Amino acid sequence: QTLDQYRVFGNPIAHSRSPDIHHIFAHESQQNINYQKQLVDIDGFANAVTDFIKQNGKGANVTVPFKEQALALSDELTERARLAGAVNTLSFVDGKIKGDNTDGEGLVQDLLRNNVKLKNSRILLLGAGGAAKGVILPLLAQQPQSITVANRTFSKAEQLCLQFADPRVTACGFSISADNTFDLIINATSASLSGQLPPIPAQLITPSVVCYDMVYGKTLTPFLVWAKQQGANQVIDGLGMLVGQAAVSFSIWRGVTPAVEPVISALRHALEVEA
Ligand code: NDP
Numbered sequence: 001q002t003l004d005q006y007r008v009f010g011n012p013i014a015h016s017r018s019p020d021i022h023h024i025f026a027h028e029s030q031q032n033i034n035y036q037k038q039l040v041d042i043d044g045f046a047n048a049v050t051d052f053i054k055q056n057g058k059g060a061n062v063t064v065p066f067k068e069q070a071l072a073l074s075d076e077l078t079e080r081a082r083l084a085g086a087v088n089t090l091s092f093v094d095g096k097i098k099g100d101n102t103d104g105e106g107l108v109q110d111l112l113r114n115n116v117k118l119k120n121s122r123i124l125l126l127g128a129g130g131a132a133k134g135v136i137l138p139l140l141a142q143q144p145q146s147i148t149v150a151n152r153t154f155s156k157a158e159q160l161c162l163q164f165a166d167p168r169v170t171a172c173g174f175s176i177s178a179d180n181t182f183d184l185i186i187n188a189t190s191a192s193l194s195g196q197l198p199p200i201p202a203q204l205i206t207p208s209v210v211c212y213d214m215v216y217g218k219t220l221t222p223f224l225v226w227a228k229q230q231g232a233n234q235v236i237d238g239l240g241m242l243v244g245q246a247a248v249s250f251s252i253w254r255g256v257t258p259a260v261e262p263v264i265s266a267l268r269h270a271l272e273v274e275a
Contacts, residue, residue, distance in 0.1 A: 005056065006035040006253065009048055010063035013037045017267060018061055021246045024266065025258035033058075033254070045069045049090065049097070059091045059253045061246070067101075067130060074099030083164070084134035089249040100252060103131065104138030106245030107186075107214070113244075113260070114236050116184060116210050118142035124176070125149045126198045127188035128156040131214055135188065136164055148182070150174055150200065152189070178203035185227070187213040192221035205230035214238040218271050239271075240264050 008018040014037075022035040040048045045066045052060060062070040067086035071077065074087055075096045081087050087099035111118060121144045125132055128151035139147060147169045151157035157171035178201045185205075189198050192215035205211070211227035216237040220228070224235040243260045251257045 003032050003034040004058045006033055006059050007052055008037050008061040009040045009066055011040050011042060013039045018246060021243055021263055022250060024263050025250045029256045029258050031254050046073055049073060053092050057092060061249055062088050071099055073097055080104060080137045083137045086130045086134060089252060091252060101134050102245040102248035104135040105248045107135045107241045108138045108142060109244040110240035118144055120145045121183040123147045124182040124185045125188055127151055128160045132188035133160055148172055150176055174199050176200055182209055184210045187223045192223055195222055197222055197226055202230050205232050207231050207233050210234045212236045214241060218274055239267055
């Protein structure tokens with residue numbers, strides 16, 4: 001029996017953990033799959049997908065910088081992918097390319113797994129790039145009281161909110177009045193990647209506010225280190241979101257929902273060993 005083939009396309013791609021994650025899922029759920037990472041030339045995304053379909057590929061994950069191109073290439077889109085303006089999961093079914101975006105669901109599942117209450121919560125979402133956009137619809141499905149989108153470039157936050165046209169989603173700049181209270185602050189900026197902090201007032205960080213950073217690494221991100229220093233009791237990095245989005249992709253392709261806990265623990269351990 002030949003194995004069903006899957007890929008993750010990106011540039012760069014060398015550090016992607018997706019093949020490991022999907023092979024553990026496959027092993028645990030007794031699915032026979034082969035999943036490889038593929039470095040794609042900056043102008044070669046559509047060809048890479050077409051070639052893979054010719055080779056009888058079943059599905060693919062898409063990462064930086066091809067998520068918008070994946071959206072454009074899709075014959076069918078889920079609502080969450082359309083609103084995210086980006087596709088991270090492709091399925092090749094009956095001659096059609098189906099595009100979905102599982103990042104937001106991965107985040108929501110990770111928050112719920114960490115016992116973060118989302119219903120009626122006041123959420124501050126930092127950033128207005130692809131990642132921020134992608135999580136809004138899945139977060140709204142959890143019935144929060146409000147989602148305030150704060151971005152360095154205010155006009156991008158404004159535009160994003162207009163697109164959702166939901167009274168619960170509003171925009172602001174980083175100079176948020178300290179009179180505001182939030183239950184959850186999600187850092188969806190890439191500031192942590194360059195060792196920087198989104199400059200929000202320290203007064204927003206109280207012991208009860210949960211702070212989440214979509215970035216993860218060998219050590220706690222600058223935002224989470226800062227939030228802890230300001231007294232936040234619960235800080236969570238994006239490793240669980242990474243594994244969560246992979247689990248949703250896997251279940252789209254295979255019809256089986258894999259367990260995420262063992263994979264998160266294994267990756268956490270691997271990161272600590274590397275540190
Ligand atoms: P984009 O490039 O689309 O957006 C970047 C965002 O970060 C913009 O809002 C930008 O603001 C802001 N930003 C960048 N640098 C700074 C800074 N120094 N201070 C304040 N704001 C800053 O990136 P994505 O939205 O695709 O990704 C954001 C992050 O989320 C990345 O670090 C990525 O690794 C992570 N991510 C993690 C996932 C996971 O599974 N854990 C999944 C997806 C993403 P401006 O508009 O003003 O430029």
